Structures are given as structure tokens and as C-alpha cells.
Amino acid sequence: MLQNESSQQVSSQNLPLTVAKFGGTSVADYQAMLRCAHIIKNDTSNRLVVVSASAGVTNYLVRLSQESVPSDEQVDIIANIRAIQVNITQHLANDVEQHLNDEIDTLLNQLAEQALNQSVHHSVKQADAILSFGEQFSSRIFAQVLQSVGIDGAYFNVQQVMKTNSLYGKAVVDIEQLRTACNDILAVKLPQQVLVTQGFIGQDGLGETTTLGRGGSDYSAALLAEALNASNLSIWTDVVGIFTTDPRITEQARAIKEISFGEAAEMATFGAKILHPATLIPAMRHNIPVFVGSSKEPEKGGTQIKQKVDSNPVYRSIALRREQTLVTVKSPAMLHASGFLAQVFGILAKHELSVDLITTSEISVALTFDNPSGSTQALITSTVVEELEQLCEVTVEHGLSLVAVIGNGLNCAKGIGQSIFQTINDINIRLICHGASANNLCFLVNEKDANHVVEKLHNELFSF
Ligand code: ADP
Ligand code: ASP
Ligand code: MG
Numbered sequence: 001m002l003q004n005e006s007s008q009q010v011s012s013q014n015l016p017l018t019v020a021k022f023g024g025t026s027v028a029d030y031q032a033m034l035r036c037a038h039i040i041k042n043d044t045s046n047r048l049v050v051v052s053a054s055a056g057v058t059n060y061l062v063r064l065s066q067e068s069v070p071s072d073e074q075v076d077i078i079a080n081i082r083a084i085q086v087n088i089t090q091h092l093a094n095d096v097e098q099h100l101n102d103e104i105d106t107l108l109n110q111l112a113e114q115a116l117n118q119s120v121h122h123s124v125k126q127a128d129a130i131l132s133f134g135e136q137f138s139s140r141i142f143a144q145v146l147q148s149v150g151i152d153g154a155y156f157n158v159q160q161v162m163k164t165n166s167l168y169g170k171a172v173v174d175i176e177q178l179r180t181a182c183n184d185i186l187a188v189k190l191p192q193q194v195l196v197t198q199g200f201i202g203q204d205g206l207g208e209t210t211t212l213g214r215g216g217s218d219y220s221a222a223l224l225a226e227a228l229n230a231s232n233l234s235i236w237t238d239v240v241g242i243f244t245t246d247p248r249i250t251e252q253a254r255a256i257k258e259i260s261f262g263e264a265a266e267m268a269t270f271g272a273k274i275l276h277p278a279t280l281i282p283a284m285r286h287n288i289p290v291f292v293g294s295s296k297e298p299e300k301g302g303t304q305i306k307q308k309v310d311s312n313p314v315y316r317s318i319a320l321r322r323e324q325t326l327v328t329v330k331s332p333a334m335l336h337a338s339g340f341l342a343q344v345f346g347i348l349a350k351h352e353l354s355v356d357l358i359t360t361s362e363i364s365v366a367l368t369f370d371n372p373s374g375s376t377q378a379l380i381t382s383t384v385v386e387e388l389e390q391l392c393e394v395t396v397e398h399g400l401s402l403v404a405v406i407g408n409g410l411n412c413a414k415g416i417g418q419s420i421f422q423t424i425n426d427i428n429i430r431l432i433c434h435g436a437s438a439n440n441l442c443f444l445v446n447e448k449d450a451n452h453v454v455e456k457l458h459n460e461l462f463s464f
Helices: 002-011 031-040 057-064 072-091 094-120 122-129 133-148 175-188 216-225 261-269 280-284 340-350 382-389 416-423 445-460
Strands: 018-022 045-050 152-153 195-199 203-204 209-211 230-237 259-262 290-294 304-305 315-330 358-359 366-370 393-407 431-435 440-446
Touching: 018 216, 031 045, 031 072, 045 133, 045 216, 045 230, 057 072, 057 094, 057 122, 057 133, 072 094, 072 133, 094 122, 094 133, 094 195, 122 133, 122 175, 122 209, 133 195, 133 230, 175 216, 195 216, 195 366, 216 280, 259 261, 259 431, 261 280, 261 315, 261 393, 315 445, 340 366, 340 382, 366 393, 382 393, 393 445, 416 445, 440 445
Parallel strands: 018 045, 018 230, 045 195, 152 195, 230 290, 259 304
Antiparallel strands: 203 209, 290 304, 315 366, 315 393, 358 366, 393 440, 431 440
């Protein structure tokens, strides 16, 4: 069976396979990388390692991928990226350091050339090529850090297997091709060596570099785990698991020991940055348990995400997604008419705009759109507005945040609305969505109120 070939090859050596993903802070510097190397060493099932760029590097690259960046700024950024990477390599044996620094400098020369070109002739294709450098550095370095602790670690170029379409910036992975390529190329190597590969990046049919969207390394790791029929996926990050809300918003947030795929997927979708929104899709498809823990404090355990969990509380967590756009379309022609919404959605579909929340009244409809972080372009362009204005009156509002209360049976439990909205009765709520899903109740508030709302609600709903 093709589908199980990879796991057979790995398990024929009695090696259960865990895909371990380390995020940016986990590979930020030498000490952090060393901690990750020990995590790999302590569990021999960790055979495939997926790394993000060292913390801060992708943000620098985002700047280099923009138009009209002054050349002295380009030079400074490249020097800063180099400093982050050579600060790590300096801790390795001299010959390894020399070899890695040569590779880093070769890549940096390519980066400098592309950045210069990009500042004059901007293209989304070139932007992706520029964004991919961070993972290229960190994966090469981490393979050597593994070697330094006695693990036979080797660099693996993910572009050999992660084939995508050419939607630069949010490329879509060809899952069948990934599975076949993983069987043909990766699976045979895994029993021999621990392979270190890049999250976030792929390659299209033209051989050009693509990226899967900011924070996409989690998703890369999940796709690889699925393609290899891995027994586990571990996401190592800077917090000891998934919390009841972002621990940066309130110190009352508590780590959750066990959570179902469905609940965790809702959290990721509604902005819990701990997981890229698509991460759990491959894991759910193949029922691969996911662990989320801190690479700084692995001894503290973390969160297990799995199909079935013992408790299904009404309130599980609160997620927050910033930078939401609200579009209200209004037309008296909508009253008792059919086909109006189809026309509105036709325009949105033509512009590849994905609607998030919807509420309707007699003659108007309010629609929200997510603005994925890192996107620099206006989501609702003047062309979209002009086309909609042919049909109706259009209002576009920015500066809003979406608060999602996530749990179980929220569409039928008694007193939900009162507990939530009574708690925040000092806040102007712009839109509410409730009833479509048993797992969430969502509303929009002004950006400036968002943290306060989450903090207050968390105190009320999660007072342990
Ligand atoms: P990595 O670089 O490892 O991918 P991220 O910064 O993408 O890490 O995600 C980890 C961060 O996610 C945490 O530092 C935390 O601030 C944020 N976060 C948001 N919501 C949650 C949540 N519910 N539980 C835990 N962390 C959360
Ligand atoms: N390095 C990429 C980013 O910062 C991908 C990731 O870290 O997941 O978005
Ligand atoms: Mg992340």
C-alpha cells in the first residue's frame, strides 16, 4: 500500500515517527537551539525536525521584500540577519562554524542581490524567494547543532517534497505530490538520520520558491506528519501549551492539559497565534495526536490535542483576532428580493475575498474579513468597493477586533449571552455572531477595547 509505505519503512526499524517543529524563539540563539537538540535527543522517535526562521529574521525579510527600501537600510538589515546567525555558529567547532558561515554568506549574497532588485522591480514571486531565506539559515545551522550533541542530523531541502501552486504568499500545497515525494525521498532516509527541514516554504511547478503564509511552519510540520503517517506531531514553542487565552493578555490564563481537535482548530482559526489556522486540518484528517509545549521548559509538559477528550466544558478558551475589516452593504432593493446576496458574493468571490462572519437585517448585510498579519495590501480595494457600489451603498470600517468565546454546546447552553455580555456591558459591541456553531460565539469590538474585553471575560468565565 502506497499510503502506508513510509510508516512501514520507518517502523520496520521499530522507530515510531514524531515530527517535531520548533518555532522562531526556539531557534533564536545558540542556547535555545541547544535546548531543542536535547529535546530531540531525549526522544528517539523525533526523526523529522521542522524549523522556523530564528526569531526576528522573517520580519527583517518582510521589510527587504518591499518596494523602494533605501539601499543603506537593505545593507543594515542584511548585517543584522548575519549577526543573528553567526552569533549561533560561533558556538560550534571551528571547522563547522567556518563551513556554515561560508554557506550563510553565499545565501546572504543572493539575498542582497534579490533585495536590491526587489526594491526597484517588485514582484510577489521575488518576495517569496526573499522570505524563504530565514528557514534556509536556521535549518542548516540546527542540523549542525544536532551533530554537536551526538545526533546524526542532516539538512533536508523541503522544496524537494513540498510542491505548491503559484499563489505566492499563500501557496497551496499539493498533498498527493507531498505524500508520494515523502515516500520516495524522505521516508528512506529517516531510519538512518534525523532530518532537519524548513517550515513555511515550498516550490511551485516552475521551480520558484513559494511560502505558505506567516506562521506557516506549524502547517508545514502537520502536512509532513500526515504525508509520513507519523505517530505524533510536536509543536515546540515559547509557552507551556495552549492556554485558556493568550497569556500575553492576562496572567490569569491557564495551560490546558487536553483539548479536542475541534476546539483547538476553532482557537487557531479565531486567532490564537500559538497554532497557524490550518495546522490541525492534516492532523485531524489522519488522527495524528498533536503535542504543544515549551522548548524552554519541556519538563513542564504541555497540551495534548486529540480526537476525544474526557471533558467538554461549555467555556474552553477565548481567542482574539485583530485587524478585522467590516463591510456593510445596504440596499432597499434587497427587501423581499432574491439574488441580491448572490451578486454581492459573486463580486467577493471574483476578488478571492473570503467572508468570515455575516449578519443580516432587512435591507443590509454586514460582513467581516480577516486581514492576515503580514499582509501589506488593503484587503477591500477601491475596485471591490466600486463594484459593490453598483449594487448598493457600501461602508468599510477598520480598527476592529474579533473576540471568539470557544467551547462546547454554546448554541444551546442557557445563560450564555447574559454571562458574556453582562460582563462587558461597558463596551460597544459592533456585531455578534451566535447560533451557527456549537463551538463558538463571536463578536467585534473596537481595537482599543480588545485586551480589556478578553481580560474581563476571562476573569468571569475562567475563575478557577
Ligand atoms: P512560534 O514562533 O513558536 O511559532 P508563536 O509566537 O507563533 O510561536 O506562538 C506562540 C505565542 O502564541 C505565545 O507566545 C502566545 O503569546 C501566543 N498565544 C496566543 N494565544 C494563545 C493561547 N491561547 N495559548 C498559548 N499561547 C497563545
Ligand atoms: N518564519 C515564518 C514566519 O515568521 C514562518 C513561521 O515562523 O512559522 O512567519
Ligand atoms: Mg507560530
